[in-house]
Amino acid sequence: MTAATARAFPNIALVKYWGKRDEELILPVAGSLSLTLDILPTTTTVSLAPEAEADRFELNGREATGESLRRVAAFLDLVRSLAGSQTPAFVRSRNEAPTGAGLASSASGFAALATAAAAAYGLDLDARGLSRLARRGSGSASRSIVPGVAVWHAGDGDETSFAEAVAAPEMHMVIVTVDAGEKPVSSRVAMRRTALTSPFAEAWPRTTEESLAEMISACEAGDFTRIGRITETHALRMHALIQSADPPIRYLTPRSVAVFDAVAELRERGVEAYATADAGPNVVVLVQSADAEAVAARMEEFGRVQIAKPGPGVELLEGDASPEGDPS
Amino acid sequence: MTAATARAFPNIALVKYWGKRDEELILPVAGSLSLTLDILPTTTTVSLAPEAEADRFELNGREATGESLRRVAAFLDLVRSLAGSQTPAFVRSRNEAPTGAGLASSASGFAALATAAAAAYGLDLDARGLSRLARRGSGSASRSIVPGVAVWHAGDGDETSFAEAVAAPEMHMVIVTVDAGEKPVSSRVAMRRTALTSPFAEAWPRTTEESLAEMISACEAGDFTRIGRITETHALRMHALIQSADPPIRYLTPRSVAVFDAVAELRERGVEAYATADAGPNVVVLVQSADAEAVAARMEEFGRVQIAKPGPGVELLEGDASPEGDPS
Numbered sequence: 001m002t003a004a005t006a007r008a009f010p011n012i013a014l015v016k017y018w019g020k021r022d023e024e025l026i027l028p029v030a031g032s033l034s035l036t037l038d039i040l041p042t043t044t045t046v047s048l049a050p051e052a053e054a055d056r057f058e059l060n061g062r063e064a065t066g067e068s069l070r071r072v073a074a075f076l077d078l079v080r081s082l083a084g085s086q087t088p089a090f091v092r093s094r095n096e097a098p099t100g101a102g103l104a105s106s107a108s109g110f111a112a113l114a115t116a117a118a119a120a121y122g123l124d125l126d127a128r129g130l131s132r133l134a135r136r137g138s139g140s141a142s143r144s145i146v147p148g149v150a151v152w153h154a155g156d157g158d159e160t161s162f163a164e165a166v167a168a169p170e171m172h173m174v175i176v177t178v179d180a181g182e183k184p185v186s187s188r189v190a191m192r193r194t195a196l197t198s199p200f201a202e203a204w205p206r207t208t209e210e211s212l213a214e215m216i217s218a219c220e221a222g223d224f225t226r227i228g229r230i231t232e233t234h235a236l237r238m239h240a241l242i243q244s245a246d247p248p249i250r251y252l253t254p255r256s257v258a259v260f261d262a263v264a265e266l267r268e269r270g271v272e273a274y275a276t277a278d279a280g281p282n283v284v285v286l287v288q289s290a291d292a293e294a295v296a297a298r299m300e301e302f303g304r305v306q307i308a309k310p311g312p313g314v315e316l317l318e319g320d321a322s323p324e325g326d327p328s
Numbered sequence: 329m330t331a332a333t334a335r336a337f338p339n340i341a342l343v344k345y346w347g348k349r350d351e352e353l354i355l356p357v358a359g360s361l362s363l364t365l366d367i368l369p370t371t372t373t374v375s376l377a378p379e380a381e382a383d384r385f386e387l388n389g390r391e392a393t394g395e396s397l398r399r400v401a402a403f404l405d406l407v408r409s410l411a412g413s414q415t416p417a418f419v420r421s422r423n424e425a426p427t428g429a430g431l432a433s434s435a436s437g438f439a440a441l442a443t444a445a446a447a448a449y450g451l452d453l454d455a456r457g458l459s460r461l462a463r464r465g466s467g468s469a470s471r472s473i474v475p476g477v478a479v480w481h482a483g484d485g486d487e488t489s490f491a492e493a494v495a496a497p498e499m500h501m502v503i504v505t506v507d508a509g510e511k512p513v514s515s516r517v518a519m520r521r522t523a524l525t526s527p528f529a530e531a532w533p534r535t536t537e538e539s540l541a542e543m544i545s546a547c548e549a550g551d552f553t554r555i556g557r558i559t560e561t562h563a564l565r566m567h568a569l570i571q572s573a574d575p576p577i578r579y580l581t582p583r584s585v586a587v588f589d590a591v592a593e594l595r596e597r598g599v600e601a602y603a604t605a606d607a608g609p610n611v612v613v614l615v616q617s618a619d620a621e622a623v624a625a626r627m628e629e630f631g632r633v634q635i636a637k638p639g640p641g642v643e644l645l646e647g648d649a650s651p652e653g654d655p656s
Binding site: 199200202203204206207210229232233236237239240241243244246247248250252253254255257258260261 | 530571
């Protein structure tokens with residue numbers, strides 16, 4: 001096989017991934033849990049290019065250079081080392097989510113890249129193997145391999161740090177994009193600064209594992225209210241942790257805070273809605289499907305609003321197809 | 329002496345008081361440091377009322393009942409136990425700051441009450457003794473006894489937990505009242521919830537003592553920039569701690585966050601301004617006097633703006649005068 005295409009969706013964590021205990025292997029300081037969505041996918045084709053001198057990466061129709069290309073090429077190096085290959089590749093990716101704005105574009109991106117590259121280079125990986133491989137590109141990508149609700153185990157090492165499905169009750173997400181621009185400090189930089197300077201960093205892994213255990217129990221019990229409460233409390237703790245760095249990092253803007261306030265008001269009126277936010281200004285509201293439309297309508301004043309359902313996890317689309325055109 | 333009047337000013341902490349290690353004696357989990365202001369004073373007259381059956385408390389011309397009266401009467405009980413008296417008192421207080429909105433009205437209130445009551449009941453207390461006494465009414469009141477910059481030592485116990493002056497460079501404060509209403513959760517309730525439920529509570533005392541040591545060193549060195557950086561980082565850590573409680577408590581509103589953003593923008597333009605906020609939505613901007621007017625003008629879009637200078641600490645105004653009228 002010389003080309004493969006895969007599609008993966010972003011995921012939004014209910015128990016967050018924040019901090020690595022091993023930067024090379026991307027092993028997290030604690031486990032996490034997320035919902036893989038059914039919108040804003042990344043579709044990526046990896047075509048082996050034996051005649052080329054180096055890897056190339058095209059994102060949304062534009063040739064990438066610099067750090068984006070470097071990360072993709074480093075990931076392809078890992079795949080090649082596993083496959084015993086030295087062949088360069090051409091990677092073409094289309095990402096429907098705004099890049100770098102905290103909407104998990106690196107999760108869908110590396111889940112799709114891992115799956116397409118594994119197929120193109122002939123690696124025979126099961127879902128667990130794909131999750132471990134995607135993790136090496138971007139930690140949260142390990143979860144986008146899995147459909148619906150996924151737990152990413154912190155694990156003892158490379159082999160045991162992967163994501164797998166968890167049974168959970170029906171839920172939807174209302175994504176409120178209050179700001180689609182690039183965030184001021186990348187997650188990678190912010191994770192490092194937090195670990196080095198926050199007085200609260202030491203307590204973070206333990207409290208995250210505790211929230212994760214409670215969350216898995218709430219998911220298995222089908223208890224949406226408990227899931228929601230843990231989600232919002234935990235998200236505010238992650239932002240608290242990040243804010244406690246020196247210099248401080250504040251990802252939540254006035255508009256983000258207004259969304260949290262609006263969600264709290266909805267609860268006071270009896271609507272079961274709970275807010276979370278990744279490392280960026282955008283807010284995701286966790287609801288049951290019956291409330292999704294009404295909550296989405298309430299959120300429209302704050303930005304672009306989209307409703308997402310649990311999605312299918314990564315899919316290999318055309319393992320045998322050649323990519324359009326030939327760049328080499 | 330049967331009546332005495334004292335005036336005290338609020339203080340704004342640069343290193344915050346958040347959490348008690350002894351609720352009865354009001355001993356804090358860590359030391360703190362503040363600037364006593366020259367605006368928004370509380371003026372309080374304590375008149376012994378031998379014929380009365382119980383204490384009375386009038387705040388801003390209105391007879392107080394319930395929790396406010398109970399706290400004042402409990403404080404008078406403490407003063408009477410020290411003075412060997414059983415005489416009830418009539419307390420009249422005028423407070424120019426909005427009560428309960430995080431502008432330290434309990435600090436000025438109990439500093440004035442302690443000083444007036446000590447004089448009325450004939451206690452002979454020096455500044456340290458007054459600071460210890462005021463502490464028993466409200467922890468931060470210990471600092472409003474002291475003019476200008478005051479450090480409140482955590483101490484080993486009742487006798488060593490008092491505030492005293494610290495040498496510091498010239499600075500002003502721009503107070504931005506974004507919301508003058510009562511805050512949703514009182515400091516006392518929030519302190520307890522934080523201590524009981526936040527995963528970060530354990531780290532708080534140590535990091536506060538570290539910030540305090542750095543702050544005292546920066547004050548003694550006259551280094552306004554270091555003072556400002558420690559102030560803002562520490563304030564955001566306190567709000568992070570509070571936000572990490574379960575259920576979470578968010579005191580900063582969208583407008584508060586907008587003020588923090590505006591202050592950060594001022595710094596990018598070379599203006600030395602640093603934000604802090606007590607347990608409420610209002611924001612205080614620390615500046616040097618030369619920048620006070622310009623920074624105040626920039627803040628006007630966010631709420632009522634006032635400029636404060638270092639104030640005089642508590643003053644006994646009319647130790648011999650009788651109060652107007654006779655309530656007994």
